[in-house]
Amino acid sequence: MAQPASHRRHLVTILVENKAGVLARVAGLFSRRGFNIFSLAVAPTDDERFSRLTIAVDLESVSLEQVIRQLDKLVNVVAIEELDPADATERELLLATVSADASNRGQVIELSGCFEGRIVDVGHDSLTMMLAGTPSQLDDFEALLRPFGIIALQRSGPVALKRLVRADAQSPASLARLA
Amino acid sequence: MQLTGAQALVKSLEAQGVEVIFGLPGGAILPVYDPMIDSPIRHILVRHEQGAGHMAEGYAQVTGRPGVAMVTSGPGATNIVTPLANAAMDSTPLVVIAGQVARASIGTDAFQECDTTGITMGVTKHNWLVTDAQDLPAVIAEAFYVATTGRPGPVLVDVPKDVSNATMDWYEPGVVDLAGYHPREVGDKDLVRQAAHLIQRSERPVIYAGGGILKSRASKALLAFAELTGIPVVTTLMARGAFPDSHALCLGMPGMHGNYTAVTAMQRSDCLIALGSRFDDRVTGKLSEFAKDAKVIHVDIDPAEIGKVRMPDVGIAGDCRLVIEALDDSVRALVSSGEAQADRSPWLATIRSWQEEHPLHYDRETSEGVLKPQFVVESLRDATPDDTIVVAGVGQHQMWASQYWRFEHPYTWVNSGGLGTMGFAVPAAIGAKVGMPDRLVWAIDGDGCFQMTAQELVTASAERIPVKVAILNNAYLGMVRQWQEMFYEERYSEVYLSPDLPDYVLWAEAMGCVGIRVEHPEEVLPAIEKANDVDDRPVVIDFRTDAMEKVYPMVPAGASNDDIVVDPRFGQGGR
Known part of the structure; x- marks a missing residue:
């Protein structure tokens, strides 16, 4: 029986060598093995030799172990970490341009304020706002903006780091290790 | 510098x-x-x-x-x-x-x-x-x-x-150190012990040996382990020669065109020990019906193979040779600590009965001098030393070569397994002969395959690489013809090639080879002997074989291995 999409979604962060074509290698692997991606974010790390990819993987047709083990075969992939959304600090950025003329501009700004979003650009009859938050906060915000008329919307896909271990907290999901 | x-x-x-x-x-x-x-x-x-x-x-x-x-x-x-x-x-x-x-x-x-x-x-x-x-x-x-x-x-x-x-x-490169590449060779000791327990307790074990045995140079270790445990061995298409066919524990090739005993022993097994094999669809048949009662031990150097197709009960990532040696030690330790091995004599007796009831068959009674492709393979096998290197393309001829040759040594069988590349045999045979110039190298090829890469015989003539090529010329894309006969109501679509266009003998001679044509069974052996004597140029023999002949047994694509079809001329298939 098919699982709901939220259960199929797993975050994998992949540390890769900063070499030409490395994104194509990862993307090509997902494509040729028939693995599905919900979102992908990539940027250099603090060490210029490496970049980190954060991929939200759809596990509808394949196990997480298989995805990780296939990724590990790529020579430019240095480390792979599985992040259980429950044990990760996960954030995503949303930019949205929304219709907002004099009649409803106040409502839009108020909504943005409720989510602690920011107005980053203002036009005569539209606004561009920014919100950083968890993917589900962004989902909510997007749904509430929709009635005003979304002109353009862009989300970054989530990035994530493992939640820190504290003595009083439960230990986070262990690193995905290869057998 | x-x-x-x-x-x-x-x-x-x-x-x-x-x-x-x-x-x-x-x-x-x-x-x-x-x-x-x-x-x-x-x-x-x-x-x-x-x-x-x-x-x-x-x-x-x-x-x-x-x-x-x-x-x-x-x-x-x-x-x-x-x-x-x-x-x-x-x-x-x-x-x-x-x-x-x-x-x-x-x-x-x-x-x-x-x-x-x-x-x-x-x-x-x-x-x-x-x-x-x-x-x-x-x-x-x-x-x-x-x-x-x-x-x-x-x-x-x-x-x-x-x-x-x-x-x-110029500089001498140092030791290679790649940040993201660290192949793991030694298997986990606890997993090896678990596997050894599983093996000792199993009543119907089968070793499912794949190409990884050859890659890890584990043939000797496999032989020792099989003899220590008395477990029968199937050798996949990629592992032919990894375990000697003449050995009492050798069951031969499993899979779509495997023999009845190899296929059925895997189906009835309670413990499959997969060593350097990857549960290819051509081996498993319908996956949900494959070896349903078997616990699976899977050893592979590539961790991604473990659980890719069949989830094992014990999966060990590591080099086959090292893991087999560790299993060997572990089984010995269990034996010396008094853990008895399950009684396997009924299992081995059952296997013997299958071997007797369902040997490989073809119609040896050739009417009107028809040349059977299997007879050509057997004649080649019998007229050449057992360290001869056999190279095949892809199709019926490949299956007959794998079935009817008797492989006694590792690295004597070269073929295109996973990709199924027609045209592989001629160039691969040339490369094999360059690597092993003192060995006899015979390509067994189909007429369809031969036409794809035959021009490399010009290379072989020019470079004095004396390979031999046996074309099993049935004038068809034979395997496709077989499927059309069996599954498409004999509607033969685009499979006829003609036996004499091109003229293979003239073509061979134009490429600097010796060309020989064989049309009747009595000409087979003299032609092979003549070819074996040529040492200064390649030889091509155009064997005009029976176009109606099919490869049996066969598990139809997508069917369960339980539904193996043996040649209808020789009795019923299946259970």
Whole structure:
């Protein structure tokens, strides 16, 4: 029986060598093995030799172990970490341009304020706002903006780091290790 | 010491111990061919780049050393994509050096430009585009390291023409250290112990030996382990020769055209010990029906194979030879600690009864002098030494060769397994003969396959590489014809090739080979003996075989292995 999409979604962060074509290698692997991606974010790390990819993987047709083990075969992939959304600090950025003329501009700004979003650009009859938050906060915000008329919307896909271990907290999901 | 990039590249190949390169020059690789004149490396000039790739594969499969091919940019590189894909599927160590247009021209659709690293990304273990001549010694060392370690496979190094022409300061590359590549060879000890317990308790165990046995040079370890435990062994298409066919524990080939006993023993097993095999669909048949009662122990150097198709009860990532030796120790320890082995005599007796009831069959009573392809394979087998290297293409002839040859030694069988590349046999046989010049090398080929790469016999004649080719000429794309007969109501669509267009004897002679035609059974042995005596040029024998003959047994595609079909002329198939 098919699982709901939220259960199929797993975050994998992949540390890769900063070499030409490395994104194509990862993307090509997902494509040729028939693995599905919900979102992908990539940027250099603090060490210029490496970049980190954060991929939200759809596990509808394949196990997480298989995805990780296939990724590990790529020579430019240095480390792979599985992040259980429950044990990760996960954030995503949303930019949205929304219709907002004099009649409803106040409502839009108020909504943005409720989510602690920011107005980053203002036009005569539209606004561009920014919100950083968890993917589900962004989902909510997007749904509430929709009635005003979304002109353009862009989300970054989530990035994530493992939640820190504290003595009083439960230990986070262990690193995905290869057998 | 200042060298050009081209000189550094050739010197790096020499440093890797390369003794032969199969290749064909062209514009972008021209600078590299200049220092080849002064190199001790033998270069074999092929007639098509696909030939270079398959020759390098044949060389690698019989020697265990990486095969090396060199091609130019654009069409040179695209022509070798098939061998790269073939080597990736069959885990063959292959290093391809490709020329590329100058760096400034990359991305401009320059003459003979293509995105070689992009095109080959999915069919190589890794590839490199060299952008600085100074990197060449390190990149070549990395390429050979990646190709030959862990699960072996093909790699490609793309070298722009201006990089070859640039100067660099020569250096010896250090020990290869790649941040993201650390193949794990030793199996987990606890898992090995668990596997040993499972094995000792099993009443109907089968060893499912795959090509990884040959890659890890584990044939001796496998023999010792099978004899220690008394467990019968099936050898997959990629593992023929890894365990001697004459051994009492050898059940032969499983799978779609495997023999009844090998297929059925796996189906009825309670413990499948998969060693360097990957549960290929041609072995498992319908997966949900495959070996349903078996606990599975899966040993593979590639962790991604474990659980990819069938979830094992014990999965051990590691080198086959090392893990088999560890299993051997573990079983011995269990025995000496008093853990009894389950009684397997009923199982072995059942297997014996299957072997007696369902041997491989073909109709030996040839009416009107019809030549049976199986008879040709048996005659070749009987008229050649048992260390003869047999090379096959893909199709009916390949299956008959695998079924009717008797493999006694590892590395005597070369074929295209995973990719199923028609046209593999002729160039692969040439490469095998280059690697093992003192051994008799026979290609058993089909007429359809032969027409795909036959021009490499010109290479073989020019280079004095005396391979033998037996064409089982049934005038059809025989395996396709068989499927159309069995599953498409004898509607034969585009499978007829003609027995005498081309005239294979004239064609062979035009390519500098000896050409022989055989139409009747009594001519078979004299022709083979004549061919075996020719040592200065290739020989091609055009065996005119029975076009109606089919490969049996057969598990139809997608069917359960329980529904194995034996030749209807020889009784009922199935359970």
